Amino acid sequence: MAEGPTIEAIREARRRIAPSIHHTPVFESASLNRSTGARLFFKCENLQRTGSFKIRGATNAIFSLPAEVAARGVVTHSSGNHGAAVAYAARQRGIPAWVVVPRDAAEVKRAAIADFGAEVLLCEPTLASREAAAREVIERTGATLIHPYDDDRIIAGQATAAAELIEDAGGLDLVLAPVSGGGLLAGTAIAAQSLEPRIRVVGCEPARADDAWRSLRSGKLERNERSDTIADGLRATLSERTFGILRERVEAIVRIEEEEILEAMRLVGERLKLVIEPSAAVAAAGALLGKLDVANERVGIVLSGGNLDLRRFFPSP
Amino acid sequence: MAEGPTIEAIREARRRIAPSIHHTPVFESASLNRSTGARLFFKCENLQRTGSFKIRGATNAIFSLPAEVAARGVVTHSSGNHGAAVAYAARQRGIPAWVVVPRDAAEVKRAAIADFGAEVLLCEPTLASREAAAREVIERTGATLIHPYDDDRIIAGQATAAAELIEDAGGLDLVLAPVSGGGLLAGTAIAAQSLEPRIRVVGCEPARADDAWRSLRSGKLERNERSDTIADGLRATLSERTFGILRERVEAIVRIEEEEILEAMRLVGERLKLVIEPSAAVAAAGALLGKLDVANERVGIVLSGGNLDLRRFFPSP
Structure with missing residues (x-):
């Protein structure tokens, strides 16, 4: 049976890192709530120090x-x-x-x-x-x-974003987070289900690097044949440790196409006025583009980061 | 002598509109502070209801x-x-x-x-x-x-953004706001100088629609020959009312080129993770791109809005 960090380790992580990080805000958009029929709570880790939850x-x-x-x-x-x-x-x-x-x-x-x-x-x-x-x-x-994800101290640290989100949103039905090596999603699932056992946790993954989706179907660790997704933060693959946690705790993985990633970046930019990186847009796409039935649900979305080179998007005239 | 709304009218406006608007946050960026040598306080009217200070x-x-x-x-x-x-x-x-x-x-x-x-x-x-x-x-x-700017009630309302900014930043040397018809800049100047007389107020204007810059030099209302700036919110011209207030209260107008507008949008996007419209980038450019000597100053910048069609910037792959 997979373990990963306990909720007590996550609480300890919150205390340990509090002096060094931002308690990031949670944003809402009336128009995105209207268009999805849900209440969407966006956890702004793009506004975190260094520009991401990492x-x-x-x-x-x-x-x-x-x-x-x-x-x-x-x-x-x-x-x-x-x-x-x-x-x-x-x-x-x-x-x-x-x-x-x-x-x-x-x-x-x-x-x-x-x-x-x-x-x-x-x-x-x-x-x-x-x-x-x-x-x-x-x-x-x-x-x-310091491994990027295959480490319980890392997973406990990443879990603190969801812990803050759940407290600040005041009750959620569903939490979405992107998945790559699985540290953020594993931590999110442990935090959510330890704090409110009824919360469902769903991972969002680029269709072009869908090892987590395939691993959960096949029951064994799968590799990625290609890793050319625009979501450059989501090209890693699960470890045995993160796979074990996800298998036990995550309801589903939804796969996001490249054009959906860009569409979600646009929507978050236009409605929330936030710059997010493509990896964060993968999670937003799960809620915004009809990939999941979110109507009447209170949905938390971890906007994992905001680091990208905008010269690519805002060319000089 | 020009008058415009009094500080009491601005205080009344704050009370009147408080239930209907957001008290928007003030953002800072450690890296932008480092690169300019200033403390920059960005008033996030892009996060305002309807997406602008209007x-x-x-x-x-x-x-x-x-x-x-x-x-x-x-x-x-x-x-x-x-x-x-x-x-x-x-x-x-x-x-x-x-x-x-x-x-x-x-x-x-x-x-x-x-x-x-x-x-x-x-x-x-x-x-x-x-x-x-x-x-x-x-x-x-x-x-x-309801005229967009040639009206003291409008000017008093727009002034409330600067009033919040000055309170929240806790002491400023300089405030920058974009100028078009002059309602926001006039209100900003009245609020700033009524609250802290030593604050200098500078307007930022697209070089391609620089009627305010020319009007302050010539001492009479000038028109724009062209209005093809990307800053589509800044194509209007001053009225006698706003011109009178600016002439008395504004230290200078700085003119911003089209490529500088885009560069400021990029910088605000990359460092603050905020989507701002070109008109707001005009004010940001005044502080970020060496147009003014801001070293060692505490500078407030009114990011006036965040409405733009991102399909232009984030094309599908």
């Missing part, structure tokens, strides 16, 4: 380390939001951080990680090269690996 | 009408945010509203006005046709004209 797990993991372990620093491999979150949280704790980034990652992401004070280590864009680079740092420095 | 003036004007006058309804000519605001405020008061809209206005704007319950009257896209259509309604129904 700072919750990273801060919980890094601030959990005993002082003498922390002093040797932390390492991770991620060119995205988790890399920036580890860099930020390590600086908050005053310890060194190394972030392994593939050579082909966007320069802007590399710069963000360096801006937060981490040492960026370039590697080849393969899993083997990334893992080797991280291992080399660990052997050389004694740094601790 | 609801403040419209609500103040419409709720100021004596009952028997109000009962005959209100009329305005505007295809943009003021039209939607008048429609919304009239519905709140339970009275009829007619909004004259040029035939060539975007269908989405027309639909928004009709959604708020107003009767949309189409006219030719000329000032003469618009005014004739409004006059016809007034003669037929006895409705009251």
Whole structure:
């Protein structure tokens, strides 16, 4: 039987990370409520420090380390939001951080990680090269690996977003979160069902990287054949740990097409006036585009992040 | 000597409109503070009801009408945010509203006005046709004209945004607002200088519709030769009333180029995660792009609205 962090570990994570993170607001839109027939509560992790929920797990993991372990620093491999979150949280704790980034990652992401004070280590864009680079740092420095999702401290940290959402919305029937490696969705499910057992939790996943949807159907961990979705934060695959939790606690996974991701970004931009990244739009699409029957339900949606390069969308005239 | 509404009229407007509008939040960005060397306080009128500050003036004007006058309804000519605001405020008061809209206005704007319950009257896209259509309604129904800016009740209503901003930010050196017909900027200047006389107020205007900049230089009301700026909310020109107030109270007008408007939209989107319309980006550009020396200053910026058609920016893949 899968376990994952307990609700007590999630409560401890809330206390631990409270001084370092924003308690983000919950937004509503009268017009989106009207058009869906639901009450939709959008948890604005795009407004979180570093621009995504990832700072919750990273801060919980890094601030959990005993002082003498922390002093040797932390390492991770991620060119995205988790890399920036580890860099930020390590600086908050005053310890060194190394972030392994593939050579082909966007320069802007590399710069963000360096801006937060981490040492960026370039590697080849393969899993083997990334893992080797991280291992080399660990052997050389004694740094601790902060995995993006396969870690109960990370899952407990990510769970705190849903815990805040459920409290602030005051009663929900359904919570939607995006799924990639499964840390956010697993934490969301544990938090929701521990706080209000009747809440249903549904994951939203790009159809182009639907390993979670296939894994829950087949009953075993599936891989992605392709990972070219615009939702660049959702290209990872479940681990045994997150798969075990999702299998037990998640009602369903809905798959979102590429054009639906863009449509949800537009709707959230036009109605809520919020910039969200495509990964967050995957969760919003689950509620906004008729993918699920949400009529008359109180639905929480974790808008997981807001980091994207708008030069792509707002070209110069 | 120009007068405009008093600070007491602005205080009264706050009380009058409080039940109908949002007290919008003030956002900050650590990275924008770092990059400008200032403390920037963004007043989020993009998150206001109807998506812009215009609801403040419209609500103040419409709720100021004596009952028997109000009962005959209100009329305005505007295809943009003021039209939607008048429609919304009239519905709140339970009275009829007619909004004259040029035939060539975007269908989405027309639909928004009709959604708020107003009767949309189409006219030719000329000032003469618009005014004739409004006059016809007034003669037929006895409705009251709600002018978008040439009205002290409107100016007092728009002033309430700056009043909230100054209170919430806790002390400012400089306030920036966009200028078109001048209602928002005039109200901002009166509110700011009545509440904290040392605050400087600067208007921001598209270089392509710079009548306010030219009027303040020449000392007489100037017209715009062209009005093809992307900032579609800033194409109107000052009235004698607003010009008089600005001449007395505004330190300067800065002109913003089209590419700077887009750059400011991008920066606000990427750093604050907020969707703002080009007119609001004009004010943001004043602080963000080195147009003014803001180093070490506490600067309030009125993000006037967030209504735009994102299909233009987020095309389908």
